[in-house]
Amino acid sequence: MTKLSNNPTELNELKALWQAREQSNSAWLNQLQKHAFDIFSSSGFPTTRMEDWKYTDTRNIATNYPQWLKTQPQTIAHTPALLDIDNSIHLAFIDGHYSPEYSGTKQLPPGIIAGNLGDLADCYPGLLQEKLGKLANNNDSGFVAINTAFACDGAALLLPDNQDLEQPIYLSFFSSTPEITIQPRLLINLGVNSRATVLEHYSSNVAAITNAVTEINCGKGSELTWYKLQDEHIDAWHTAVQYAHLDQDATIKTTQIDIGAGLARNELRLTLAGRGAHAEAKGLLMADAQRHVDSRITVEHTAPETSSRERYRSILADCARGVFNGRILVQAEAQKTAAELTNKNLLLNSGAEINTKPELEIYADDVKCAHGSTTGQLDETSMFYLISRGLNIDEARNILIRAFAGELLTDISIEALRNRVQSALEELEHGHVK
Amino acid sequence: MSSKQTDVKDLIERKYEHGFITDIETDTVPPGLDEDVIRLISRKKGEPQFMLDWRLKSFKHWQTMSKPNWAKLNIAPINYQDISYFSAPKRPEDGPQSLDEVDPKLLETYEKLGIPLHERARLAGVAVDAVFDSVSVTTTFKGKLAEAGVIFCPFSEAVINHPELIERYLGTVVPYRDNFFAALNSAVFSDGSFVYIPKGVRCPMELSTYFRINAANTGQFERTLIIADEGSHVSYLEGCTAPMRDENQLHAAVVELVAEQDAEIKYSTVQNWYPGDEEGRGGIYNFVTKRGDCRGDRSKVSWTQVEAGSAITWKYPSCILRGNGSIGEFYSVAVTNNLQQADTGTKMVHIGKNTKSTIISKGISAGRAQNTYRGLVKIFPTADNARNYTQCDSLLMGNQCGAHTFPYMEIKNPNAVVEHEATTSKIADDQLFYCQQRGLSEEDAVNMIVNGFCKEVFRELPMEFAVEAQALMNVSLEGAVG
Numbered sequence: 001m002t003k004l005s006n007n008p009t010e011l012n013e014l015k016a017l018w019q020a021r022e023q024s025n026s027a028w029l030n031q032l033q034k035h036a037f038d039i040f041s042s043s044g045f046p047t048t049r050m051e052d053w054k055y056t057d058t059r060n061i062a063t064n065y066p067q068w069l070k071t072q073p074q075t076i077a078h079t080p081a082l083l084d085i086d087n088s089i090h091l092a093f094i095d096g097h098y099s100p101e102y103s104g105t106k107q108l109p110p111g112i113i114a115g116n117l118g119d120l121a122d123c124y125p126g127l128l129q130e131k132l133g134k135l136a137n138n139n140d141s142g143f144v145a146i147n148t149a150f151a152c153d154g155a156a157l158l159l160p161d162n163q164d165l166e167q168p169i170y171l172s173f174f175s176s177t178p179e180i181t182i183q184p185r186l187l188i189n190l191g192v193n194s195r196a197t198v199l200e201h202y203s204s205n206v207a208a209i210t211n212a213v214t215e216i217n218c219g220k221g222s223e224l225t226w227y228k229l230q231d232e233h234i235d236a237w238h239t240a241v242q243y244a245h246l247d248q249d250a251t252i253k254t255t256q257i258d259i260g261a262g263l264a265r266n267e268l269r270l271t272l273a274g275r276g277a278h279a280e281a282k283g284l285l286m287a288d289a290q291r292h293v294d295s296r297i298t299v300e301h302t303a304p305e306t307s308s309r310e311r312y313r314s315i316l317a318d319c320a321r322g323v324f325n326g327r328i329l330v331q332a333e334a335q336k337t338a339a340e341l342t343n344k345n346l347l348l349n350s351g352a353e354i355n356t357k358p359e360l361e362i363y364a365d366d367v368k369c370a371h372g373s374t375t376g377q378l379d380e381t382s383m384f385y386l387i388s389r390g391l392n393i394d395e396a397r398n399i400l401i402r403a404f405a406g407e408l409l410t411d412i413s414i415e416a417l418r419n420r421v422q423s424a425l426e427e428l429e430h431g432h433v434k
Numbered sequence: 435m436s437s438k439q440t441d442v443k444d445l446i447e448r449k450y451e452h453g454f455i456t457d458i459e460t461d462t463v464p465p466g467l468d469e470d471v472i473r474l475i476s477r478k479k480g481e482p483q484f485m486l487d488w489r490l491k492s493f494k495h496w497q498t499m500s501k502p503n504w505a506k507l508n509i510a511p512i513n514y515q516d517i518s519y520f521s522a523p524k525r526p527e528d529g530p531q532s533l534d535e536v537d538p539k540l541l542e543t544y545e546k547l548g549i550p551l552h553e554r555a556r557l558a559g560v561a562v563d564a565v566f567d568s569v570s571v572t573t574t575f576k577g578k579l580a581e582a583g584v585i586f587c588p589f590s591e592a593v594i595n596h597p598e599l600i601e602r603y604l605g606t607v608v609p610y611r612d613n614f615f616a617a618l619n620s621a622v623f624s625d626g627s628f629v630y631i632p633k634g635v636r637c638p639m640e641l642s643t644y645f646r647i648n649a650a651n652t653g654q655f656e657r658t659l660i661i662a663d664e665g666s667h668v669s670y671l672e673g674c675t676a677p678m679r680d681e682n683q684l685h686a687a688v689v690e691l692v693a694e695q696d697a698e699i700k701y702s703t704v705q706n707w708y709p710g711d712e713e714g715r716g717g718i719y720n721f722v723t724k725r726g727d728c729r730g731d732r733s734k735v736s737w738t739q740v741e742a743g744s745a746i747t748w749k750y751p752s753c754i755l756r757g758n759g760s761i762g763e764f765y766s767v768a769v770t771n772n773l774q775q776a777d778t779g780t781k782m783v784h785i786g787k788n789t790k791s792t793i794i795s796k797g798i799s800a801g802r803a804q805n806t807y808r809g810l811v812k813i814f815p816t817a818d819n820a821r822n823y824t825q826c827d828s829l830l831m832g833n834q835c836g837a838h839t840f841p842y843m844e845i846k847n848p849n850a851v852v853e854h855e856a857t858t859s860k861i862a863d864d865q866l867f868y869c870q871q872r873g874l875s876e877e878d879a880v881n882m883i884v885n886g887f888c889k890e891v892f893r894e895l896p897m898e899f900a901v902e903a904q905a906l907m908n909v910s911l912e913g914a915v916g
Contacts, residue, residue, distance in 0.1 A: 051504065332833060332834070335833070347847075347850075348848060349848055350847065350848050350849075351815075352848055353844075353845065353846045354843070354844075354845050355843065355844045355845070356843045356845075357840065357842050357843065358839075358841065358854065358856070359839060359840050360828075360837070360838060360839040360856060360858055361836070361839075362828070362830065362836060362837050362858050363835075363836045364830075364833060365830035365831065365832060365860045366833070366860055367830075367858060367859065367860070368857075368858075369857065369858040370855070370856060370857040370858070371839070371854075371855075371856050372853075372855045372856070373843060373852075373853070373854040374851075374852065374853045374854070375843065375845045375850065375851070375852040375853075376851040376852070377848050377849060377851075
């Protein structure tokens, strides 16, 4: 694919900002950021001429990125709309910066660190250097490269071997300063046989740009339950990429939910690199108005006897545009792989649109891989059944919409998250009952 | 199914059956491409001015384009100046009037190909138009077809005898600006078949064309145009072979189908161009643009293809479902062995209301081959109640090959129902065991399972082709197991 370079003014502005940024004391971090910026300089932001960005036009983000990057955070006027999660380890980031004030947990347990990446690199030499930027590939898109080049605040969860962390870790990112660009960077590292639950929550009440990158390492036999809730303001733009690498017998269960933003793009890249690794990925995408939500997942099987199951659903109302891309890639050495992907889409109104592409790319022969995709409206017979039982049209419709989404929500272990999604579902129903 | 005991090694070494070269004098234009070559082709064919203008316009546009590189194909660079763009068997000035006058060597060629024109025509009731290198050699049963009002002739004849039809329809389905290879074809195409079925006529027999590339260093650029007027019906078959040569040869064809109101076109292809040897030397580059336009209400276009040959296949027979209630179908079996690469599939573009499309694609990959299904289902906001069903299955034989599925679905109408299913697996050991336990050799068991895998597509083929396709499948996969 031809990569079109940036508009020169944007690039020059970014260059000036990058040079003026606060440098870290750690040479390796500076080197990492320089390398990333060099890649960004030649690739620029993605354009719709690129296959992976065919349906998602990020021109507006690219144009405003440098300007909004200059915006300094203001004092927060409203209490951020955060989830109330019982017994969680809460790390709050306001306008891209770690805020001990809003974080529920004053004293972070060992193994969990948060704050400015440069400071963290000074305090924990070695720890970060070993993992940071190892999974994220700056060549994947300009957004990953520029996140690496600028990343200032972030969090790291470094769980030692055989540790079972009962409390969920709640990472909230809230933007309240208008026209600000935030670039969170997260690192999750589970040691052998350890276990954790993590929720990334992105929200805002203003027009803002969020460009997040998460790197996840799951050690041998470990188990990670990972949620992401994207609940941004309708004028906000959100892009995020997660890289997860699974060792032998590791398990990852991911659920990503998109209910907000004017334009959102999420990309989850899982690599099953150890024998017996298993991934279960779920995604729910809800959009109304003129929102554009692009959700994609790549599962790469590189070791034998790995398995994965992906279930993604979208509900689109009004003139919303949904994009789904699910890719299962089985390398030649990954014999005896089982992979299965389903994508179901519900279009509620004329004007709503979905572009979906479930892909299989298979280089091993002893595999069982399947994908399926359906798009349609609510089933007439089911509607008729419910109406014949005395429900009115709206009620019948709501029940069916909730049932459609429900399958993905039942095993969410965090109640506050489930409630937030339920209420978003109700908003969608009420806004669009004919 | 016989249980012949053939040594696998012998099978692997078995050569491409159609790999002979016919020694006949040809009239070949030296390699190279510029406006003069295009003028020469046009002059040789005695074309009217509008054709030359169109060719030159296409050529100008082609020069501004670059080769598409989005397909999952590894294509060695092609030097378009090394190719000869016209090669015709030399023949008496008047040309043959009947089969008796055709160069006997040519007829021999067709006998070897298993298309005895006489026999086939009489027994099967099939009218055959044979295209040898770039020129249509003979068309059988012309008289009988004329009675029904059907026009079936070489494209070059149609340009002279029916210029009004050509001018009206040429390039309306695949415009010369469509893509790189279509533009090249529009500039240099030399011949092909032309079919016109008048209103309300059901074509009395199946129409068939055989294409063969014979001369070295030539490209074949044929162009087929089929017009089914209101309420008519036609079934058209196409087959192709080429000699074995160490260099790659280019084949860039364009097929345009126009189905008016209530018309139906069934287009079947058995593609068996030379696939190259087991080291990937030689073979045909098959870059084809095929598109059917369902212009009228309730019209139907059905594509059936068996893709067994070619070193590289780049082909997406499509349907533009413009008319309300129109139907598009695509049935495909693509087999790749050794170092063959195929990137093939279809596009179903739903524009009219109540349009329906079905896609059944079976990919079989063996040796070190890469087999890709790439398809697009696009539902326009106007296509109320559109319906699509897609099924893509891939079978892998051997651990060095690849099978890939890239289905694009773009849906802009909430009343549409679009379904897609795909699976990839190998032949199950228990199935093989069962067949072998019943006394079949491994080779026969595999053939049987593969044929069963492809059955949904084969049953769409006309009878003579179905038999050929099954045999072809066995030949193509010989040596793939063991």
